[in-house]
Every structure is written in C-alpha cells, then in structure tokens.
Amino acid sequence: MKEIKIILPLVLFLLIIQYSCKQAEDRSQADFESIRINPKDINPEKYFSISKISNKVEYIPIETRNDVVFGEITQIEFRKGRYYILDKIGKSIYIFNGEGKFLSKIRNIGKGPGEYLSISSFAVDKSQVYIHDDRKQIILVYDSLGKFLYEDKTTLIFNDFYFINKEHSYIYLGTFDNSNRIKTNSSNLNRLIFRKNAKIVKMQLPFKYDEKLRQYPEMTNHFSSFQDTISFIDGLDNFVYRINEEGNISKRFFVDFGEYYFPIEDRMKYNGKRSSLDFCKMTKFIETPTIILINYSHKNRIYSFIYSKKSKNSLNTVTSWLNDLKYIPISSASNLSVQDSSLLGYVDAKAFKNVFNQHNTLPSLLNLKEMNERILDSDNPILVKISIKDF
Numbered sequence: 001m002k003e004i005k006i007i008l009p010l011v012l013f014l015l016i017i018q019y020s021c022k023q024a025e026d027r028s029q030a031d032f033e034s035i036r037i038n039p040k041d042i043n044p045e046k047y048f049s050i051s052k053i054s055n056k057v058e059y060i061p062i063e064t065r066n067d068v069v070f071g072e073i074t075q076i077e078f079r080k081g082r083y084y085i086l087d088k089i090g091k092s093i094y095i096f097n098g099e100g101k102f103l104s105k106i107r108n109i110g111k112g113p114g115e116y117l118s119i120s121s122f123a124v125d126k127s128q129v130y131i132h133d134d135r136k137q138i139i140l141v142y143d144s145l146g147k148f149l150y151e152d153k154t155t156l157i158f159n160d161f162y163f164i165n166k167e168h169s170y171i172y173l174g175t176f177d178n179s180n181r182i183k184t185n186s187s188n189l190n191r192l193i194f195r196k197n198a199k200i201v202k203m204q205l206p207f208k209y210d211e212k213l214r215q216y217p218e219m220t221n222h223f224s225s226f227q228d229t230i231s232f233i234d235g236l237d238n239f240v241y242r243i244n245e246e247g248n249i250s251k252r253f254f255v256d257f258g259e260y261y262f263p264i265e266d267r268m269k270y271n272g273k274r275s276s277l278d279f280c281k282m283t284k285f286i287e288t289p290t291i292i293l294i295n296y297s298h299k300n301r302i303y304s305f306i307y308s309k310k311s312k313n314s315l316n317t318v319t320s321w322l323n324d325l326k327y328i329p330i331s332s333a334s335n336l337s338v339q340d341s342s343l344l345g346y347v348d349a350k351a352f353k354n355v356f357n358q359h360n361t362l363p364s365l366l367n368l369k370e371m372n373e374r375i376l377d378s379d380n381p382i383l384v385k386i387s388i389k390d391f
Contacts, residue, residue: 032251047322060383078339114148162223175213194247349379
C-alpha cells in the first residue's frame with residue numbers, strides 16, 4: 001500500500017512534466033505573429049504621404065559620369081558605408097560611397113570565367129558581392145569593390161539566395177524541379193537548402209512537386225535583413241522565417257490575407273472558378289527595427305502595407321509615395337530597401353528638379369536649393385533616405 005502511495009504522486013508528477021513540455025512545444029511551434037491584410041481596406045489616396053511614417057527625409061545625389069549612367073534601377077543594397085545599385089538594363093552593379101561618389105562597377109558580360117549573361121539578383125555581405133546569373137545558373141563572387149574572385153557552380157535551378165558570410169549560404173529553390181540535381185531518399189522536394197562551403201548541409205520546407213505550381217509567378221526577393229537579423233520569406237506558405245548561420249529556421253510572422261489567401265494545397269487543385277487575380281500575393285517584404293513593409297498584388301495592382309512592430313498599427317496604401325514635407329515624390333515603394341533603420345529609395349533627377357522649380361518658395365525646400373542648382377535633368381537618380389518614426 002505504501003508503494004502505491006509513493007508511486008501515484010510520482011506518476012502524476014511525470015504526467016504534469018510531460019504535459020508542460022508538450023504545451024511548451026506547442027507554444028514554440030506557434031510562436032509567430034500574424035499580420036492581417038485586407039485588400040478591401042486600402043486607402044484610396046493617389047499618393048501615400050511619407051509624413052505618416054517619417055519626420056526626416058534625406059537626399060543623396062549619385063555621381064553622374066559618361067561611364068556611369070543608369071537605365072533601370074531594380075535593386076539597391078547598403079553595406080559598410082557603400083551603396084550597391086543594380087542597373088537591370090545595363091546589366092551592371094555600380095558601387096558608390098555614402099555621399100554618392102562613384103567608386104567602381106561590376107560589368108562582366110559574356111560566357112567566359114567570371115562573366116555573366118544576366119543578373120537576376122545580387123547580395124552583399126561584409127566583404128563580398130554575389131551575383132546570380134539565372135541563365136548560366138551560377139553565382140559569381142566579387143570583392144567589395146568589384147574584383148572577380150571565383151564562381152560558385154551550384155548546378156541548381158533556383159529563385160533566390162543569401163550569403164550570411166563566405167561559408168554559410170541559403171538557396172531558395174522555390175517550386176523548381178531539382179530532383180535530378182539533388183540526391184535524396186525522400187519522394188518530396190525541398191524549397192530551401194542551407195549550404196556550408198558550397199555543400200548542402202540541410203534541406204528544409206518539403207513539398208510534392210506539381211507542374212501546376214509553376215503557373216503562379218513567385219516574388220523575386222525572398223530574403224530580407226536589418227542589422228544582424230536575417231529573414232526568409234516563403235511566398236507559398238506566406239510565412240516569414242528567421243534564419244541563422246547554423247542552418248536553423250523558425251517562424252516569426254504569418255502574412256494573413258484571409259479569404260484572399262491562396263494556399264499551396266489549393267493551387268494544386270485549382271479549378272479556375274475564381275480568378276487567380278482575386279487572390280493576394282506578396283511581391284516584396286522588407287523589415288527595419290521598427291516597421292515591416294509588405295508589397296502585395298491584388299487584381300493586377302500592387303499595394304503597400306506598412307506595419308508598426310511596436311504599436312501594431314498599420315497602413316494599407318498605394319505604392320506611389322510623396323514626401324509631403326517637401327512635395328517631392330519617390331520612384332515607387334516597390335523598389336525600396338533598408339539602410340540601417342531607415343528605408344531607402346530614389347527619385348529621378350528630372351522629377352526632383354520639376355517639383356523644386358514649382359514649389360521653390362516653400363521654406364522646407366530652401367536647404368535643397370544648392371543641390372537643385374548642381375544637378376541636371378539628365379543626371380542619375382537621387383537616393384532618398386526615409387527615417388522612420390512610430391505611428
């Protein structure tokens with residue numbers, strides 16, 4: 001009898017411990033924040049007023065020379081006091097210092113070693129530049145000023161990539177069929193792989209390949225970083241994951257479009273009764289220490305959703321932004337990136353001068369008078385740094 005009295009409390013204790021562990025495990029698996037976006041709640045304004053999220057905007061003219069002229073800016077990165085700007089038309093990456101002075105450029109078009117046929121995207125870490133050529137399916141590595149170092153011949157077909165440092169990298173395969181390129185014992189494919197020294201160490205986010213998935217275009221930028229925080233955005237399951245150099249990933253946010261969300265399982269059995277354009281799809285995700293900016297498509301239009309991580313307030317608006325503090329627009333919120341804790345965009349020199357000349361009597365424009373006199377309509381775009389305030 002004594003033994004039973006001793007054993008029963010012990011069993012109860014073990015059951016409580018087991019239950020507590022299970023609860024902790026369930027909480028950790030659901031330890032992410034949902035961000036709800038309803039396309040019906042879009043503010044119908046023509047321009048989004050930057051003063052709603054910022055009280056300071058800086059302008060940085062980019063040096064213009066005969067050999068430094070942009071066709072179309074599609075990506076801007078800021079690392080260690082330098083701007084790296086991709087000109088999609090010119091297939092070049094231009095490198096400038098923090099004041100906009102030209103330092104060097106990468107333009108090695110060709111089929112030989114160290115050369116590329118196209119630049120689908122690029123990444124920059126503390127000391128190197130990485131270019132993805134989606135036609136040759138290779139990653140070319142350069143030093144921080146554009147000197148070619150080596151080729152990373154992945155042989156994989158993929159959407160996007162991110163180098164945490166020289167040794168550790170992630171490659172997002174998306175819905176491409178890489179079954180004949182990666183040896184695995186599973187019938188499933190994986191959307192995300194982690195590499196160390198160009199060798200695959202981990203494969204994550206399994207899925208069953210289906211050609212129907214290739215009918216739906218994916219977002220182009222699947223990685224975002226600020227300070228030492230790196231995020232991976234999966235446009236198929238709408239989760240935002242935190243990633244690290246050990247190859248670990250954890251869910252941080254879920255972007256919830258409600259009835260306009262198009263989950264992966266529904267895409268594979270889609271019957272066409274509802275137009276695919278009626279569903280929402282993320283096209284860009286960037287994050288600063290204080291806000292999250294999500295661009296998304298709905299019915300063939302792109303919108304911007306701005307979310308305050310502190311107050312949980314949000315703004316659902318258009319991608320045409322106006323610096324109403326100085327009445328100067330920026331090109332588009334679809335081209336924004338992050339510089340430290342600020343957002344980074346650009347405005348065409350001609351647009352800048354036109355607005356300045358129309359409103360040059362405004363006191364808020366007086367400190368830009370000298371800049372306006374120095375630049376020409378045909379000059380390179382002007383970088384716009386938007387400091388963020390809480391809202």
